[in-house]
Amino acid sequence: MRYVTPLREGGSLPALAEADDDFLYVLKFRGAGQGAKALIAELIAGETARLLGLRVPEIVFAQLDEAFGRTEPDEEIQDLLKASTGLNLALHYLSGAITFDPLVTQVDARLASQIVWLDCLMTNVDRTARNTNMLIWHKELWLIDHGAALYFHHTGGSWEEHARRPFVQVKDHVLLPQASELEAVDAEFRAVLTPSRIEAIVGLVPDEWLMDEPSSAGPSEMSPADRRQMYVQFLTTRLSVSEVFVNAAQHARKSLV
Template sequence: MNHTTGLRTVAATRYVTPLREGGSLPGLVEADDLGMYVLKFRGAGQGVKTLVAEIVVGELARRLGFRVPEIVLVELDPELARAEPDQEVQELLRASGGLNLGLDYLPGSFDYNPVVREPGQELATRLLWLDALALNVDRSWRNPNTLLWHRQVWLIDHGASLYFHHSWRPDRFPAKEYRFDAADHLMLPFAGPLTEVDRELSARVTPELVAEVLALVPDAWLDQDEAFGEPDRVRAAYQEFFAARLARPRTWVESLEAARAARV
């Protein structure tokens, strides 16, 4: 069964420019729907698991009420490399033929700085909780991975989440104690008490919701998992992770609250 029907698929028609802020060298492309997308390449050094994390965490965030640019699947023809003068980009394009991941480009957006425009306690608390749930270790002051667009906060770049899946083993999984260090999190200074947010969001992240998000990940990307192999087994493993993460007692929430209280 192919599980990609929930995301639109477009074809890249033109490579516009590299976006060198990211370590994986994402690029801006135009697609056959005339849209512009920030393309995350399957041939980048981090591999397809970063693309899996982008879908799982980005779409989970969307369903919890956060603003996330539309995520699409992007078919890339390696022949686009012929028109690219940069050798590094050429090699990346040639290594990324097939299905890649794109995020709708938000023209005129810029990195969000909460010092310039405070996020408000509710947004800060909810985002801190989400990143701790999904083990997103890459939303810091140095690298906010959050944009301001039309005066609203948008979340991007979730590829560093679910970091355990780069080396997971069945005998070590699931583990609700996976460490999340909130000390440098972008929203920690603005977050409020986590009790109510934890109660609300943990109730909303149901097994059905997690399954809905996991169904968006292409089977071809999950086929490459070295620990579980078959897509349905990989999805089941992710389900187990979220179930363990949300089971009581949630010690990671207690750690978050301690880190927050220490900043007050």
């Protein structure tokens, strides 16, 4: 209902906005540089994290009217808002939260392993010391900003090829030094992420986001149902060979500690 302020920390120019339920949300725009794919990744990775027991702000769908943000003087942001009319994504604003600092807050081995495992599964390249994408809110660790996950849908090649690869970027993960329980977490999380649960999470993705633009990981003529199935198959395949990314993470950790 009300555009409060742009959040200029990220390249996608999210905004703080007030919705018709009187709550504040961090609004992610489909008209931003990565398009609907960033919203798809945010939704799938965020809800998967929530299912696994990790703390993620409530994720909601946000409908933008053409008049939204009309008073914004920045022409770049005006263009972004015009390109985002319709269905977007938002996360509940954690008022008063502070950015996670690994030098200030110690994360225990189990939680660190859970987060590293999730990011390896989702191929989330954006949880580094430079940009942790984690917040401390009410003395608890919360995960935010998963738009850079599932990056296979931005690249060439088949999803099958990407699904079976190790996650080499794990070497830069901010919590990797503490992640000493990856094998135990792997067994636990594989039992939770059944095919039916993965299908349910991917099923939350709106059809219109799956039609926004062709995927580099699949033919341009794919239907929304086909694209949705591509994400399901990517995740189920990746889970079936999870030892590949677990072993890669353990190897990268040994070189650090």
